[in-house]
Amino acid sequence: MGKTSEKSGFVLATAVVLMGAAMILVGGAIAYTSHATRLTNIMAGKSVCRLAAQSSIESCKSDVYSAFMNSIGKSARRVGFSNSDSFEWFGNSSTPSRTLGQAPNTVTLPASTNVNGCTVRVRFRRVVHEAGKSSAEVTIIATAVRTNPGGSKSSSTIEERVRFAIARSKVFNNAYFVNNYGWFQGASVTANGDVRANGDMYLDSGCTVNGHVYAAANPELDVNGDITNYGKMDKESTYLSTTYGTANRARPKGKEGGKYDAPATVSTTDYRNRLHANEPLTIEMPFIGDLSEYVEWSQELNEKNPSQGTLSLGSERVATCQYSGPGPSGDASNADNGALVLIGTQSKPIVINGPVVVDSDVIIKGYVKGQGTIYSGRNIHIVGNIQYVNPPEWRNKAENADNSTKDMLGLMAKGNIVLGDCTSSSWLSSINTYITKSPYVQRYSCDASDADIGYPSQFGGSYAALDGGLKTTLTYETRELPTTHPEQRPVYNSRGRFIGYETVQVHDTETVPVYHNKYNRHYYDTVCDNRVISENLSTITQIDAILYNNHGTFGVIGSCSINGSLVCRNEGIKYSGNLHINWDYRLYSGSAETVDNDSAGLARSSDNPPATVAWQEVPDSENIEPGEGSEGD
Numbered sequence: 306m307g308k309t310s311e312k313s314g315f316v317l318a319t320a321v322v323l324m325g326a327a328m329i330l331v332g333g334a335i336a337y338t339s340h341a342t343r344l345t346n347i348m349a350g351k352s353v354c355r356l357a358a359q360s361s362i363e364s365c366k367s368d369v370y371s372a373f374m375n376s377i378g379k380s381a382r383r384v385g386f387s388n389s390d391s392f393e394w395f396g397n398s399s400t401p402s403r404t405l406g407q408a409p410n411t412v413t414l415p416a417s418t419n420v421n422g423c424t425v426r427v428r429f430r431r432v433v434h435e436a437g438k439s440s441a442e443v444t445i446i447a448t449a450v451r452t453n454p455g456g457s458k459s460s461s462t463i464e465e466r467v468r469f470a471i472a473r474s475k476v477f478n479n480a481y482f483v484n485n486y487g488w489f490q491g492a493s494v495t496a497n498g499d500v501r502a503n504g505d506m507y508l509d510s511g512c513t514v515n516g517h518v519y520a521a522a523n524p525e526l527d528v529n530g531d532i533t534n535y536g537k538m539d540k541e542s543t544y545l546s547t548t549y550g551t552a553n554r555a556r557p558k559g560k561e562g563g564k565y566d567a568p569a570t571v572s573t574t575d576y577r578n579r580l581h582a583n584e585p586l587t588i589e590m591p592f593i594g595d596l597s598e599y600v601e602w603s604q605e606l607n608e609k610n611p612s613q614g615t616l617s618l619g620s621e622r623v624a625t626c627q628y629s630g631p632g633p634s635g636d637a638s639n640a641d642n643g644a645l646v647l648i649g650t651q652s653k654p655i656v657i658n659g660p661v662v663v664d665s666d667v668i669i670k671g672y673v674k675g676q677g678t679i680y681s682g683r684n685i686h687i688v689g690n691i692q693y694v695n696p697p698e699w700r701n702k703a704e705n706a707d708n709s710t711k712d713m714l715g716l717m718a719k720g721n722i723v724l725g726d727c728t729s730s731s732w733l734s735s736i737n738t739y740i741t742k743s744p745y746v747q748r749y750s751c752d753a754s755d756a757d758i759g760y761p762s763q764f765g766g767s768y769a770a771l772d773g774g775l776k777t778t779l780t781y782e783t784r785e786l787p788t789t790h791p792e793q794r795p796v797y798n799s800r801g802r803f804i805g806y807e808t809v810q811v812h813d814t815e816t817v818p819v820y821h822n823k824y825n826r827h828y829y830d831t832v833c834d835n836r837v838i839s840e841n842l843s844t845i846t847q848i849d850a851i852l853y854n855n856h857g858t859f860g861v862i863g864s865c866s867i868n869g870s871l872v873c874r875n876e877g878i879k880y881s882g883n884l885h886i887n888w889d890y891r892l893y894s895g896s897a898e899t900v901d902n903d904s905a906g907l908a909r910s911s912d913n914p915p916a917t918v919a920w921q922e923v924p925d926s927e928n929i930e931p932g933e934g935s936e937g938d
Contacts, residue, residue: 498888
């Protein structure tokens with residue numbers, strides 16, 4: 306009996322110990338599970354907070370961008386830029402604040418907002434605008450706090466440094482950009498670069514596009530952005546070894562910058578993969594507006610550097626910032642006042658530095674040197690080749706010359722860019738269909754400032770129509786002078802028989818040019834006398850320039866290379882032989898060879914969103930405004 310009792314006591318003790326151990330294990334498991342659940346909730350909550358904070362920063366960036374655009378009176382429909390004075394709106398501050406900008410277009414952030422179950426506090430942490438610069442950097446910080454299931458809390462604080470600037474318009478990222486109806490056709494037409502229409506795009510089976518093709522749904526035109534056919538494209542070996550046109554100029558390199566990733570062999574799939582039909586209207590073609598804005602930009606650059614904002618022929622200065630002098634007639638009272646003829650030779654080239662405004666028409670051809678843009682208050686007439694003295698080079702797939710300092714010319718017209726002899730009836734008959742009829746000319750809204758050169762609020766008619774403006778016309782008249790000279794005249798009797806000569810005194814005369822201003826100007830026409838075009842005319846086979854206008858680019862050219870970019874609302878070009886459009890790779894902002902836009906002077910646009918310069922997640926304690934408490938106060 307005694308041994309049995311000892312064994313029972315031992316079993317009981319063992320059971321108690323085992324039960325205690327089990328309870329400890331169960332308790333530990335429960336505690337571990339609870340802790341793990343809490344950690345999971347905190348981490349999941351932190352992800353939600355991070356997203357809420359970033360969403361609030363994005364909303365804040367949009368509000369700042371809109372308020373700044375309102376402060377300078379710009380929208381994406383204007384090729385607007387602002388001089389550095391406009392960026393004073395941002396100010397400078399190293400103190401966290403809820404308010405940014407100057408009245409009446411300030412942005413005031415709420416004390417806090419609720420985003421996806423998080424309480425979010427957003428502040429402007431730092432604002433930097435350097436005097437004389439057309440940009441500003443704003444550091445935005447946002448803290449999001451969330452109470453998780455079970456009572457735990459999560460938080461995240463995001464800091465983002467954002468750059469606000471008016472950059473070069475995105476339309477220049479294309480070899481060929483037409484805002485209305487894009488038609489790129491012909492067995493001998495090639496684009497090396499992207500082709501885009503803010504409407505429908507027609508490609509025939511013969512054209513070659515070594516790049517992407519875009520078409521966009523456009524409610525103003527009531528079109529879906531369809532692409533008809535898919536054209537051709539060159540394989541990599543062909544693209545890299547071919548000289549397209551008269552010279553191997555800068556163009557997109559294979560597999561760089563997201564531009565032309567040439568396939569080793571070309572298939573139907575490759576053709577179709579580079580087509581992007583029915584796109585949203587994400588790149589709007591803006592208008593060149595009030596020319597005084599461009600004059601201000603030029604003057605601002607000129608004040609910093611006297612060589613900027615200048616236009617010369619050789620060493621002879623033609624204009625500083627703006628040309629408002631007499632036209633070719635020499636008389637400021639004539640309709641051609643403010644027009645300028647620029648004929649550059651190898652020994653005396655056109656020299657351009659930065660943006661320069663010409664009040665009226667520009668008639669141009671010849672050699673060009675420097676980097677800059679000519680803004681015309683009406684039409685730009687290209688009457689012969691435009692060639693760079695120091696052109697950019699394109700070598701091959703692996704190497705490029707440093708082209709950032711090579712010549713670059715922008716030609717920007719509030720009216721049209723007209724190619725060739727617009728004074729000839731054969732010129733008009735060759736392109737009449739393309740500048741007068743649908744689908745090539747479609748109704749579109751015009752900038753209000755273009756009323757001064759004859760455009761209504763809605764244009765959908767014919768560029769061959771009269772625009773209601775004056776044109777200078779030259780005639781020659783014979784005038785009698787007060788001086789006399791002797792002159793023998795035959796004498797006849799009453800029967801009409803010659804009987805001899807008599808000497809009489811006759812007034813001297815002279816033939817003089819007389820200019821008349823007449824209302825016989827067409828949209829495609831020049832304000833100058835037709836002789837200004839015809840006497841300077843030569844066949845166009847090369848245009849080294851970036852072309853841009855508010856309305857149309859049209860005309861008649863020979864077998865031609867356009868080395869730059871062609872941007873317009875309507876296009877009607879008739880060429881003979883071959884037409885090559887080589888997109889100037891220096892227009893791509895991601896290139897080491899890109900040309901700074903204060904040097905190039907190309908139109909800047911408000912369709913460039915704020916750019917993130919830096920991003921980081923920081924401790925919550927860094928988002929404290931003076932006078933505020935800590936997190937959650």
